[in-house]
Amino acid sequence: DQYISWHAGKSQWKKKKFLNLNSIGIEISNPGHENNYKDFKIKQINSLILLVSFLKKKYKIKNSNILGHSDIAPDRKKDPGEKFPWKKLGKKQLCLWHNLSEKKIKKYRNFKLEKHEETIFLNNLYNIGYSRISGANYKNNKIKLIKAFQRKFRQSMINGKIDQECLLISKNLIKS
Numbered sequence: 694d695q696y697i698s699w700h701a702g703k704s705q706w707k708k709k710k711f712l713n714l715n716s717i718g719i720e721i722s723n724p725g726h727e728n729n730y731k732d733f734k735i736k737q738i739n740s741l742i743l744l745v746s747f748l749k750k751k752y753k754i755k756n757s758n759i760l761g762h763s764d765i766a767p768d769r770k771k772d773p774g775e776k777f778p779w780k781k782l783g784k785k786q787l788c789l790w791h792n793l794s795e796k797k798i799k800k801y802r803n804f805k806l807e808k809h810e811e812t813i814f815l816n817n818l819y820n821i822g823y824s825r826i827s828g829a830n831y832k833n834n835k836i837k838l839i840k841a842f843q844r845k846f847r848q849s850m851i852n853g854k855i856d857q858e859c860l861l862i863s864k865n866l867i868k869s
Contacts, residue, residue: 694748704765705824706758712765717748726771738778745787757822759788764823767841768834775848789821791846791865801857802850814855817863818842 700718701711709715721737724730745759761777762770783790806814818838819825826834836853843851846862 694751701762701765703769704762706760706765707822717752719744721773721777723773723776726774730774730776732776733773733778738781742782742785742787745782746785749787756783756786757789760822761845763841763844767823767838768830771840771844775844775851777845779845779848789866789869791862792869793861793865798858798861801861804857806855806857806860810857810860811855814860814863817860817867821863821866 694717697713698718699713700720701713701716704710704712706712719741721733721741723733748754749759759782761773761779763772763774779788780790782788815826815835815838823838823842826838828834839855839859840851840853842859842863843853846866847859
C-alpha cells in the first residue's frame, strides 16, 4: 500500500480521475470473462475480507469507495464481475450495498421505466460516484455503465437495460 501501481488506468470515481495515484488496487486471480470466468475461491475471498478490513480501518476508507474496476472504468472493464461476492462484503460493512430483499425487488425486474425515471436512475448512479456519460458513444457507454451497476448490485441479470428493479436498488443506495 506504499507504492503507486498501474491498476486502474484511465478511471474515474466521483470527482477523482486516474485513480492509480489515490487508490489501492487489489488484484484477485481469476481468468476473467474472456477466459472461462470462474467462481472466486473461498480462500481468496476470506483473505480479501481480512485485507480490506485492515486497509479500510488504516486509511479510513468509506464503504462507497470500495470499488471494482468496472465501477471506475465501465467503458473498458468488467472485473471483478458478477461472480464476485459484493453482497457478502456489504453484509460485513466492507462496501456499499443495498438493504432490499432480493426476493421482493425481483418482481420489479423487466418493468420498463418512463423517461424521467431513467434520468433519476442515471443521476443516482452519478451521485453514488459513477462517472457521467456523454459524447459520440453515449448509447454504448450508457449500456456499459448499466451493466457495471448490474454486475455489482444485480448479479443474476446483466442485460444493460434499466428497469424498476435497478431503479429501486439505486434509490436505496442513495439513502445509505
